[in-house]
Amino acid sequence: MPISACIITFNEADRIGDCLASLAFCDEIVVVDSGSTDATREIAATAGARVLERAFTGFRSQKQFAVDQARHDWVLCLDADERVSPELRASLLAARDAGFADAAGYRFARLSEYFGRFLRRGNAYPDRVLRLFDRRRGGWRGDREIHEAASVDGPVKTLPGDLIHYPYRSLMQQLQKTERYARMMAEHEFARGKRASLGKLVLSPAWRFWRGYVFRLGFLEGWHGLVYAYVRANYVRQKTIMLWMLERGQKVE
Known part of the structure; x- marks a missing residue:
């Protein structure tokens, strides 16, 4: 085959x-x-x-x-x-x-x-x-x-x-990539009628961090695990904020 x-x-x-x-x-x-x-x-x-x-x-x-x-x-x-x-x-x-x-x-x-x-x-x-x-x-x-x-x-x-x-060449490249993906996902979700709530804005990034860093033992990866968990949580925060702003007729770029 x-x-x-x-x-x-x-x-x-x-x-x-x-x-x-x-x-x-x-x-x-x-x-x-x-x-x-x-x-x-x-x-x-x-x-x-x-x-x-x-x-x-x-x-x-x-x-x-x-x-x-x-x-x-x-x-x-x-x-x-x-x-x-x-x-x-x-x-x-x-x-x-x-x-x-x-x-x-x-x-x-x-x-x-x-x-x-x-x-x-x-x-x-x-x-x-x-x-x-x-x-x-x-x-x-x-x-x-x-x-x-x-x-x-x-x-x-x-x-x-x-x-x-090998996803990232540098931290700056990761941050730029996650910001771009957050915008694309926010626009996708907004176009399909999904909306952000205050609860999601506050709780979703925190849950992403604790789920990965604590419950899935990311802390055992040392500083690499800590930075990774923070950046991934920030992606959720960016996506939710952008969706929140789109709902209110604001541009996100």
Whole structure:
């Protein structure tokens, strides 16, 4: 059963090489680039990927476009900041050798590196994601372009092994990224009639922090766990404040 790997990119020259190297077991690699100004496309093409260009219209639609361009029906979707670990690769190959007979899709844990430490506690892990699936039975569906998720019609199995994730180049990049995502989510929720309440404004960020840092043992990750929990709680705060402001006819950017 052949596998097509699908990746979307924008200015990922420093990370795309390692991502593609971890996908060497796939029968095809499709890279959809949205106008990179660095060497992303050249690096991907040199590594043997089929590189396509498409204007960015949203994370979900961009990823679905990549899936639609694949030559094979079983697709493995990664971001440029992700790598298939050796254990996960063995699990993926075992499922392929069995003909993907027991599922329409497979999920697995995502292990994130956070400024020199891999976080195995708190809200960061196991962060299971559905990334290997039969596109005839699913894909990147729905209308939400941010925090997109694939879904399938049929059983989903969990494979052992981690998808290694390098999400942030710096703290400033993380803060800028979370602010952008907070705005996109607030606009999405506002367009669909969701509203913020005073209770959510006060309690939701606090709950996100305590759930990850205390109840899910994020404090065992040292200062990395503390900073991660604060920044993620601040994302919830930003999103709720932006939704609150949109309700009152105010611009958020």
